Amino acid sequence: MGKVVLVATLDTKGPEVAYLRDRLNALGIETLVVDSGILGEPVGIVPDVSHAELAGRGGITLAQLQASGTRGRAVETMRRLVQDLVRELYADGQLVGGISVGGVGSVMGAAAIQELPVGVPKIVVAPTASGHHEFGPYVGLKDVFVVHSVVDILGLNPVMTTVLDNVAAAMAGMLAHGHPLTPPPPGRKYVATTMLGNTTKAVGALKDRLAEDGFEAVVFHSNGVGGPAMEELAAEGQFVGVVDYTTNEINDPLVGGIHNGGPDRLRVAGRLGLPQVLVPGCIDFSVWAAGSIPEHLRDRPVYDHNPEYTLVRASHEEKATMGRIFAERVNESTGPVHIVMPLGGLSIPATPDGPFWDPEGDQLFLAALRETLRDDIVVETTDHHINDPDLGRLVADRFLTIIRIKEPA
Secondary structure (H helix, E strand, O other): OOEEEEEEOOHHHHHHHHHHHHHHHOOOOOEEEEEEEOOOOOOOOOOOHHHHHHEEEEEOHHHHHOOOOOOOHHHHHHHHHHHHHHHHHHHOOOOEEEEEOOOHHHHHHHHHHHHOOOOOOOOEEEEOOOOOOOOOOHHHHOEEEEEEEOOOHHHHHHHHHHHHHHHHHHHHHHHHHHHOOOOOOOOOEEEEEEOOOOHHHHHHHHHHHHHHOOOOOEEEOOOOOOHHHHHHHOOOOOOOEEEEEOOOHHHHHHHHOOOOOOOOOOOOOHHOOOOEEEEOOOEEEEEOOOOOOOOHHHOOEEEOOOOOOEEEOOOHHHHHHHHHHHHHHOOOOOOOOOEEEOOOOOOOOOOOOOOOOOOOHHHHHHHHHHHHHOOOEEEEEEEOOOOOOHHHHHHHHHHHHHHHOOOOO
């Protein structure tokens, strides 16, 4: 078996990482300790890969890294270097898991262990893994276990050693009983699709319809992470095609909402040449933590999705912009594409008596989409509502049609 990489800034977290290393070793797990610190020297531990060695991998000296201008710039460089190291060591078969330990420094280590594929054990231990802190830097698009250290990581007190004992045990358990995500076995045909609570009924019907023809839907929550995670796994060869039913993650970047799918959303599957059916589900709103809607959006219609999240209706200008963005990204596709545009409402509150009912805005989206889209890509309109199970079945049928065209007899 390979090693578990431990990443930390050892000038401040040396004794704690040494304790965790020893606990892992006592459980029969080999370790590789990497020092991602920038300023001070390791305390109470000798790393297997020093911070000077990491800097050298980037063609610079530690002194040059320390003098790179700002702390943020130095941290960004070190993060890239340790990411590269973990990625290369895993590709070489040397790593079987990863643990990041620290406060601010845990973000560097977390970025590094996120280079490990889904299913390879990954744990982040941090005092900031609680409260109102963002979890995105710890987790990214991967299956990272996040452990709140309860106390700050400064000393081997009973709380700290208990947490680290359990982290070591968790890693041992995952290595003994878990497994990495494997390629699809022969004969299994997985189709990626996207869903929110606003589209659950329709996607459930879509899933059942695909299953009737031997295709298994793998459903991602389009919350700013799910869509990019789907696309990352598509690039790893997990899917025979994509039904991107809930494409709202192109809206939030326009206004600063939290369901931000990033600049490559809607591009990856098309570039891969995968058969796609695309639906503009839920593009009519952005998502905000309750009470966080910015002043300039507070005069818009809203919908309280639950006590934690509030939806804000998209403007006509934003819908037209999204139509162009949707088309520009889909135009990069090299495989078969079919777009289905429901005219009966794009979200649950988009009904004739609901706050997001906006046929005029939907038509602006559709017009901009058609104006920008390649001539060979079909846009089908239907009177269904986005969450109508009949629409889910119709979309599944369109996917089955285009994949049969692509697949050899």
